[in-house]
Amino acid sequence: MKPARTWLGVLALAAAACGGGGSNRDPQAMTRHIEEQSRAAYPALPGADESATLRERGRGIFKAAGCELCHSTSRERKGMSGPPLGGLAEVMPGRHDNDALEARRWLYRHIRDPQRFAGPHAGTPEYRGAFMPPNTRLNDDEMRALIEFLWHLP
Numbered sequence: 001m002k003p004a005r006t007w008l009g010v011l012a013l014a015a016a017a018c019g020g021g022g023s024n025r026d027p028q029a030m031t032r033h034i035e036e037q038s039r040a041a042y043p044a045l046p047g048a049d050e051s052a053t054l055r056e057r058g059r060g061i062f063k064a065a066g067c068e069l070c071h072s073t074s075r076e077r078k079g080m081s082g083p084p085l086g087g088l089a090e091v092m093p094g095r096h097d098n099d100a101l102e103a104r105r106w107l108y109r110h111i112r113d114p115q116r117f118a119g120p121h122a123g124t125p126e127y128r129g130a131f132m133p134p135n136t137r138l139n140d141d142e143m144r145a146l147i148e149f150l151w152h153l154p
C-alpha cells in the first residue's frame with residue numbers, strides 16, 4: 001500500500017511541475033506533453049557556431065543546476081551516485097536509431113522527468129537506490145545549452 005501511494009505522489013508532483021492543465025490525471029497525456037516540449041525545444045540540430053556558444057553556457061548551467069553533485073563529466077564515475085557523462089555522444093545515437101536530434105530530445109525528456117524517461121542505468125545493481133531529481137526550472141534555452149554541453153563531453 002505505502003509504496004503505491006508514494007509512487008502516485010511522485011507522479012502527481014511531476015505532473016504539477018509540468019503545469020499542463022488537467023494532464024496530471026493522465027500519465028500518458030503527461031508523457032506526450034513532455035515529448036512535445038522536447039520537439040519544440042529542439043526543432044533541429046544547432047549549427048556549429050550556435051552549438052559552440054550553447055556549450056560554453058551549458059558548462060555553467062551544469063554547475064548551477066546541481067548536476068555535478070551526482071555526475072562526473074569524465075568517463076570515470078569517481079564515486080558519484082549517478083553515471084559518468086563523458087563520451088555520451090558516442091553511445092547516445094546508437095540508442096536512438098542513430099538519430100542525433102532524437103537523442104538530444106531524449107536528453108531533454110530525461111532531465112525534465114528522469115523517472116518517466118529513465119536511462120539504461122536506472123535500477124541496475126550499480127545504481128539501485130540512486131535517483132535523479134526532475135528539473136523543471138530550466139527554460140528551453142537553458143536546456144539546449146545544457147544538452148549541447150553534455151553532448152560534447154569528451
Ligand code: HEC
Pocket residue numbers: 062065066067068069070071081082083085107110111114117118119120121122123127130131132133135146150
Ligand atoms: C541526486 C543525484 C543526481 C542529480 C542531482 C542529477 N542526476 Fe542525472 N542521474 C542520476 C542517476 C542515479 C542516474 C541513473 C538513472 C537513470 O539513468 O535514470 C542519472 C542519469 C543521468 C543521465 C543518463 C546517462 C546515461 O548514460 O544514459 C543523464 C544524461 C543525466 N543523468 C544528466 C543529469 C543532468 C544534466 C543533471 C542536472 C540537471 C543531473 N543529471 C542531475 C543522478 C542524478
